[in-house]
Amino acid sequence: MLKEFFKRYWWTYLLGSFFLIIVDLLQLIVPRVIGNIVDALKVGLNDISALKLSIISIFMIALGVFMARFFWRILIMGSARRFEYYSKKILFEKLLSLSPSFYDKTRVGDLMARFTNDVRAVRMAMGPAIVMIVDAIFLTSVTIIAMGTMVDWSLTWIAIIPLPFLAMVTSFFGKMIHNRFKSVQESFSDLTDTVEESVSGVRVIKSYGIEDLRYETLKKKSQDYVNKNMRLVRVWGMFFPLIQLLASIGYIIATFYGGRKVILGEITLGEFITFTAYLGMLIWPMMAIGWVINLIQRGRASYKRLLDILNRESEVISKDPVAAKKLQGHVIIRDLTYRYPGSERVVLDNISMEIKPGTKVAIVGTTGSGKSTIAKLIARLYQVPDGKIFIDGIDINKLPPETVRENISYVPQETFLFTDTIKGNIAFGIEDDEEERIVKYASVAAIHEDIVQFPKGYDTLVGERGVTLSGGQKQRVAIARALIKETPIVILDDCLSAVDTETEARILSSLVNSTEKKTIIIISHRLKAVRDANVIYVLHDGKIVGHGTHEELIESNELYRRMYERQLLEEKLEEE
Incomplete structure (x- = not known):
């Protein structure tokens, strides 16, 4: 990331450093001018014009410093801000490209911490740290040369005695700062994640009355x-005073020996004032070394955390990708055995099924039997072994994930709505937002009548994660959002659990009648709603234990018959 950024903006840092060096050079002139004024006043001025000229020169130098400082701030600090934008853009693009398995193992709070604190730490290393490095190297070197050539070399060597000790101190403290800041960032990630969970789950927290318990967790x-x-802070608090102490020791030594040289007449008072002014300028870069080490070590620790994300690769990859734009919807699964990444438990065991184009296929079964896993694999949310799933005769691993998802409308169990209007949520998957199309698919999803009852209709804001809508309304908006893509394959993964059986059956019937030549895959625990499916697959413990039409399964499959009879009995009891 840094390499690509510097390739593009190296010239801004170079030009900014040039203006920074101009500032340092101009600052070196002022002490010499002041020293000359002191010596001139000491012997007596015959012509006041010389003093006026010196004062004007100081003013012009100050003006030059102002202009040069403005430009280096724009160039160097501006580039650091560009890096902040660039890094967040790259990070966000990377997060969008990673497979769901990454998010199964990564906390939202940790990602937010990397987007905020870590990016900021790297920006500080790319801006203020660069300025301090240039100052520390150039200003130190030039100031020492100016002190020696313009005043006295022996006094200069004595004054810079603390510098080697300064280098040893910064080296010792640098590693400690790096390790401790890394620990701070990890702790901040934990804190951010806890806050995010608490805010997102505040309704659950209140409903269970565990505010105090959650407060204690956040407090810890x-x-x-x-x-x-x-x-x-303890390391940092010791580091900077120690740097100042070493810098002040040099100042004390110089004052002692410099004052003695003035008394002995080896240097003039003006030269001594010039020397002490230069020494004062030398203290800043000596102190800046401490700031640089702190910023660089913080930046290094944060940059490693950013690289940890950027170096991740999506587990869903295409091998020898085949160009295919529009799919027909013929899905074949052959002898598929599957385990989730990092798990040894077999979720699907030797699964085989065929879903023909334009048919309605239902997948039912017991809880945890692997129904949703089949939907996720067909949608290419997870990587599958080669030669196990085919769409239109092409191995799914040879189809780019983008192609598969462009041709599949997938509604998962967990309904998620964005903080937008109902209209905006339904039109989320398309480039335009034609009112007729939105109303059409809202009607198919049986949500249109509910929407028009709201005061603002389709312009109603749903709130964060759709909190202002009921569970059933959120599910139906999500279905409308999927259907408006008009894809050849539609997968409904138990996404109507929050609506009544009659509404579910009406939605599915409307879906079949309004989507000709579409392959519809329905995962549902309500068997009554999928009775009209062309084929029903029954799963138990990751295996297919039966398949056929509703009537065939009632006659031949004991598990399906028991599930159906139990659901009929439950409905009858509810009616009573």
Whole structure:
């Protein structure tokens, strides 16, 4: 990431450093001018014009410093801000490209911490740290040369005695700062994740009355963050005073020996004032070394955390990709055995099924039998072994994930709506938002009548994650959002659990009648709603234990018959 950024913006840092060096050079002139004024005043001025000229020159130098400082801030600090934008853009693009298995193992709070604190730490290393490095190297070198050539070399060597000790101190503290800041960032990730979970699940927390328990959890996370920050502050708090102490020792030595040289007449008072001014300028880069080490080590720790994301590869990849734009919807699964990444448990065991184009196929079964896993694999959300799933005769691993998803409308169990209007949520999957299309598919999903009852109709804001809608309404908006894509394959993964049986049957019937030549895959625990499916597959413990029409399964499959009879009995009891 840094390499690509510097390839593009190296010239801004180079030009900014040039203006920074101009500032440093101009600042070196002022002490010499002041020293000359002091010496001139000491012997007496015959012509006041010389003093006026010196004052004007100081003013012009100040003006030059102002202009040069403005440009280096725009160039260097501006580039650091560009990096902040660039890094967040690259990170977001990377997150969009990663497979769901990454999010199964990564906390949202941790990702947010990397987008905020870590990016900021790297930006500081790309901006203020660069300025301090240039200052520390150039200003130190030029100031020492100016002190020696314009005043006295022996006094200069004595004054810079603390510099080697300064280098040893920064090396010692640098590694400690790096490790402790990394620990601080990890603790911040934990804290951010806890806050995000608490806010997202505030209704659950209140309904269970566990506000105090959640408060204690957050308190522990906050205290851990404070403790790790204090460990860093203790090192930091010792580091900078020690740097100042070493810098001040040089100042004390120079004052002692320089004052003695003035008394002995080896240097003039003006030269001594010039020397002390230069020494004062030398203290800043000596202190800046401490800031640089702190910023660089923080930036390094954060950059490693960013690279940890950027170096991740999506587990869903295409081998020898085949160009295919429009699919017909013929799905074949052959002897598929599947385990989720990082797990040894077999979720699907030797599964085989054929879903012909334009048919309605239902997948039912017991809880945890692998129904949703089949839907996720067909939608290419997870990588599958080669030669196990085919769409239109092409191995799914040879189809780019984008191609598969462009041809599949998938509605998962967990309904997610964006903080937008109902209209915006339904039109999310398309480039335009034609009112007629939105109303059409809202009607298919049996949500149109509900929407028009709202005061603002389709312009009603649904709130975060659709909180202002009921569970059934959210599910039906999600179905409308999927259907408006008009894809050849539609997968409904138990996404009507929050609506009544009659509404579910009406939606499925409307879906079949309004989507000719579409392959419809329905995963449902309500057998009554899928009785009219062309084929029904029954799963149990990851295996297919039967398939056929509703009537065939009632006659031949005991598990299906028991499930159906139990559901009929439950409905009858509810009516009574």
